[in-house]
Amino acid sequence: MSTFLDTYNSFDWHQVSDSIKQKNDDDVKKALSNSKRNLEDFKALISPAATPFLEAMAKESQRLTQKRFGKTIQLYIPLYLSNECKNICTYCGLSITNRIPRHTLNESQIIKEAEAIKKQGFDHILLVTGESPTSVDVSYLENSIKLIKPYFSKISIEVQPLEQKEYERLIKVGLYAVYVYQETYHKTNYKKYHLAGQKSDFIKRLLTPERLGKANINTIGIGALYGLEDWRTESFFVALHLQYLRKKYWKTKYSISFPRIRPHTGNFNPKVLMTDKELAQVIFAYRLFDEDVELSLSTRESESFRDNIMKLGITSMSAGSKTNPGGYAIDEDSLEQFKTSDERTPFEIANMIKRNHYEPVWKDWDKCMIL
Numbered sequence: 001m002s003t004f005l006d007t008y009n010s011f012d013w014h015q016v017s018d019s020i021k022q023k024n025d026d027d028v029k030k031a032l033s034n035s036k037r038n039l040e041d042f043k044a045l046i047s048p049a050a051t052p053f054l055e056a057m058a059k060e061s062q063r064l065t066q067k068r069f070g071k072t073i074q075l076y077i078p079l080y081l082s083n084e085c086k087n088i089c090t091y092c093g094l095s096i097t098n099r100i101p102r103h104t105l106n107e108s109q110i111i112k113e114a115e116a117i118k119k120q121g122f123d124h125i126l127l128v129t130g131e132s133p134t135s136v137d138v139s140y141l142e143n144s145i146k147l148i149k150p151y152f153s154k155i156s157i158e159v160q161p162l163e164q165k166e167y168e169r170l171i172k173v174g175l176y177a178v179y180v181y182q183e184t185y186h187k188t189n190y191k192k193y194h195l196a197g198q199k200s201d202f203i204k205r206l207l208t209p210e211r212l213g214k215a216n217i218n219t220i221g222i223g224a225l226y227g228l229e230d231w232r233t234e235s236f237f238v239a240l241h242l243q244y245l246r247k248k249y250w251k252t253k254y255s256i257s258f259p260r261i262r263p264h265t266g267n268f269n270p271k272v273l274m275t276d277k278e279l280a281q282v283i284f285a286y287r288l289f290d291e292d293v294e295l296s297l298s299t300r301e302s303e304s305f306r307d308n309i310m311k312l313g314i315t316s317m318s319a320g321s322k323t324n325p326g327g328y329a330i331d332e333d334s335l336e337q338f339k340t341s342d343e344r345t346p347f348e349i350a351n352m353i354k355r356n357h358y359e360p361v362w363k364d365w366d367k368c369m370i371l
């Protein structure tokens with residue numbers, strides 16, 4: 001049976017890069033006028049030729065988003081359960097080579113953190129860990145979900161890739177969504193950023209969303225880490241991945257994030273700088289390509305960027321994020337995975353959304369609807 005690896009292997013990174021660069025004004029105009037856009041249209045929309053058309057792209061992105069999602073922004077918050085990690089990722093402060101205090105929350109600490117987060121009004125929580133299967137294995141994750149389930153309706157995870165049966169086990173106790181980013185779709189250079197540990201296995205990571213589709217998860221989140229390789233080519237492969245998954249696992253919902261590298265412990269300098277304008281272009285292009293996909297923007301981005309882009313395609317935002325285990329109630333000063341940029345409180349973010357005549361959504365469905 002074919003997998004996404006077959007689809008991925010049928011494209012060459014350099015040929016894709018060149019063909020994006022060769023798109024012209026007419027290609028962009030055609031992509032804008034089509035009611036359904038294909039991958040060639042997507043290439044045109046992320047190409048340098050699309051720069052003069054950003055305003056038209058923004059308007060169409062806003063129109064499609066309001067048509068499908070209304071004037072709403074879903075709010076979520078990450079809870080870091082552990083900063084232990086056995087991998088060497090050259091761009092990350094939690095890499096095993098960085099000598100920092102490591103900590104995995106125990107049961108009572110998880111509950112204290114959940115209670116502190118709940119008081120802020122959230123109903124959607126994202127559990128995050130490094131990749132240390134010896135301290136954070138599927139049993140730990142299963143128990144964590146069980147512990148916090150009484151507090152939250154929607155529980156998602158961003159942890160190490162698991163096997164299909166392990167995902168099925170977590171879905172049974174209430175897991176709603178899994179976010180697993182490829183970081184870079186450049187297979188050769190992937191090895192340069194992921195020097196050791198299980199994350200160095202490019203193919204296993206690439207096929208993780210496929211295992212999630214087979215496990216019948218509600219939502220799969222994919223994306224690339226911008227700053228490693230050419231952002232246009234990365235975005236094409238994310239769109240390719242999305243299109244493949246949608247066709248094969250059509251009952252599943254999808255989400256895309258677009259993290260840009262932020263300062264952290266260690267001294268990694270991004271190879272590629274992506275400007276705010278370029279990030280906006282990618283967001284509009286994803287929306288024009290796929291009207292139903294959730295587009296999520298984290299507190300990595302600045303206040304001003306988040307405020308401006310909020311009405312133009314985004315459907316989900318984090319707020320009040322701490323990227324260290326225990327950051328909400330236990331140990332507010334422990335080391336963060338990366339520095340957040342938008343440091344406003346959830347209350348301030350919700351007010352900003354309301355001032356823009358949008359509705360902040362803390363909870364979009366009830367527990368009874370999934371039982």
Ligand code: SF4
Pocket residue numbers: 085086087088089092093094095096129130131199
């Ligand atoms: S990116 Fe993830 S896997 Fe890599 S070092 Fe950081 S926490 Fe570990």
